[in-house]
Amino acid sequence: MMAATLDLPDTDPIAYAMFAHCFTGSRFTPAAARVSKTLADSGIACLRFDFPGLGQSEGEFSQTTFSSNVQDIVAAGRWLEENYAAPQLLIGHSLGGAASLKAAPYIKSLRAVATLGAPFDPAHAVLHFADRIGEVDEHGAVTLTLGGRDVTISREFLEDLADTNPEEHLPKLRRPLLLLHSPIDQTVGVDNAQLIFRLTRYPKSLVALDKADHLLTKDGTAQRAAQIIRTWVEPYLDPLNAESRELELPEGVAQAKSIKASKFGDAVRTGRHTFITDREKSQGGKNLGYTPTSLLVSALAAATSQSIREAAKNARIKSLDDVEVVISRVVGEDEGQIRLRRQISLSGELSADEHHELLAAAGTSDLERLLSKGVIIEDEAR
Numbered sequence: 001m002m003a004a005t006l007d008l009p010d011t012d013p014i015a016y017a018m019f020a021h022c023f024t025g026s027r028f029t030p031a032a033a034r035v036s037k038t039l040a041d042s043g044i045a046c047l048r049f050d051f052p053g054l055g056q057s058e059g060e061f062s063q064t065t066f067s068s069n070v071q072d073i074v075a076a077g078r079w080l081e082e083n084y085a086a087p088q089l090l091i092g093h094s095l096g097g098a099a100s101l102k103a104a105p106y107i108k109s110l111r112a113v114a115t116l117g118a119p120f121d122p123a124h125a126v127l128h129f130a131d132r133i134g135e136v137d138e139h140g141a142v143t144l145t146l147g148g149r150d151v152t153i154s155r156e157f158l159e160d161l162a163d164t165n166p167e168e169h170l171p172k173l174r175r176p177l178l179l180l181h182s183p184i185d186q187t188v189g190v191d192n193a194q195l196i197f198r199l200t201r202y203p204k205s206l207v208a209l210d211k212a213d214h215l216l217t218k219d220g221t222a223q224r225a226a227q228i229i230r231t232w233v234e235p236y237l238d239p240l241n242a243e244s245r246e247l248e249l250p251e252g253v254a255q256a257k258s259i260k261a262s263k264f265g266d267a268v269r270t271g272r273h274t275f276i277t278d279r280e281k282s283q284g285g286k287n288l289g290y291t292p293t294s295l296l297v298s299a300l301a302a303a304t305s306q307s308i309r310e311a312a313k314n315a316r317i318k319s320l321d322d323v324e325v326v327i328s329r330v331v332g333e334d335e336g337q338i339r340l341r342r343q344i345s346l347s348g349e350l351s352a353d354e355h356h357e358l359l360a361a362a363g364t365s366d367l368e369r370l371l372s373k374g375v376i377i378e379d380e381a382r
Contacts, residue, residue, distance in 0.1 A: 020096030026055030311361030
């Protein structure tokens with residue numbers, strides 16, 4: 001039996017994912033725990049589990065092999081499908097990433113695969129204690145102290161690694177692939193990611209996880225990796241409960257429902273879109289999502305840009321190339337009044353008259369009329 005933790009979002013999951021931890025690690029290593037929790041905060045449930053003989057799972061590590069770990073990933077995916085929903089995303093860290101690349105073709109529900117610091121050749125995992133491999137030939141196994149615990153590496157484990165040829169199974173991966181790797185990784189060099197990239201099929205992406213160590217222990221690196229994965233995987237997912245999600249809210253309607261991940265967090269739904277809002281940490285939140293103020297200034301910036309481009313279209317001003325709008329709150333506001341500063345940059349070969357005409361359209365959006373004339377809010381308790 002394998003021990004596992006399923007990190008669930010506060011709202012209905014958009015999809016389910018799995019995380020395979022690093023060599024001799026566990027589901028509680030920083031990469032596994034922080035990536036899974038961050039994905040859950042953004043709506044993707046994530047199952048992280050301990051391979052047999054590690055963490056809280058049953059069995060003896062000395063009786064496992066790389067191939068058996070591949071089978072363990074497939075079994076975890078089958079359990080997730082039978083008890084919750086079929087996994088759409090598989091994430092693997094280090095040797096767990098190499099195992100995930102080999103396991104992925106056997107999990108039919110997968111829409112995408114992501115790796116963190118994965119070696120090209122799984123045998124890379126034993127290179128850092130190569131000086132003691134000779135003991136295996138003499139005794140049939142070698143016991144090493146890794147991460148503060150004794151781990152027995154068997155002859156079968158090493159032979160299985162030696163028999164694993166990545167050039168055979170990597171071209172068979174027919175799933176979108178994201179390779180995250182630190183360019184300063186001293187345990188598994190970034191050249192491993194480049195080798196994997198060359199052998200796998202498109203669509204594939206290789207992203208440098210800058211300033212990160214191999215185990216992602218530096219504060220914020222695992223969370224940043226999860227955010228990159230979340231943004232990248234979005235187009236490939238088949239959202240669960242698609243029928244209910246298609247019941248979009250009417251235009252001009254938004255729903256905010258409190259979540260447990262943060263004291264002031266909310267899951268906000270408008271139209272067919274859902275996102276998380278929160279307060280900044282300095283105001284008692286966890287900064288899990290957009291703040292209400294950031295949404296307001298973002299909406300005004302977008303509305304201004306749209307109004308200018310609409311005016312250019314109507315006036316047939318084809319020389320407008322780009323519009324940039326920056327909205328910021330003015331520090332030291334008058335009591336009882338909020339002041340915003342708007343900076344507009346127009347790019348293109350515009351005449352003085354065209355430039356003036358487009359700037360004049362900046363304040364014509366419906367949103368600005370709401371803000372400038374005030375809004376009457378009719379409260380209704382339910």
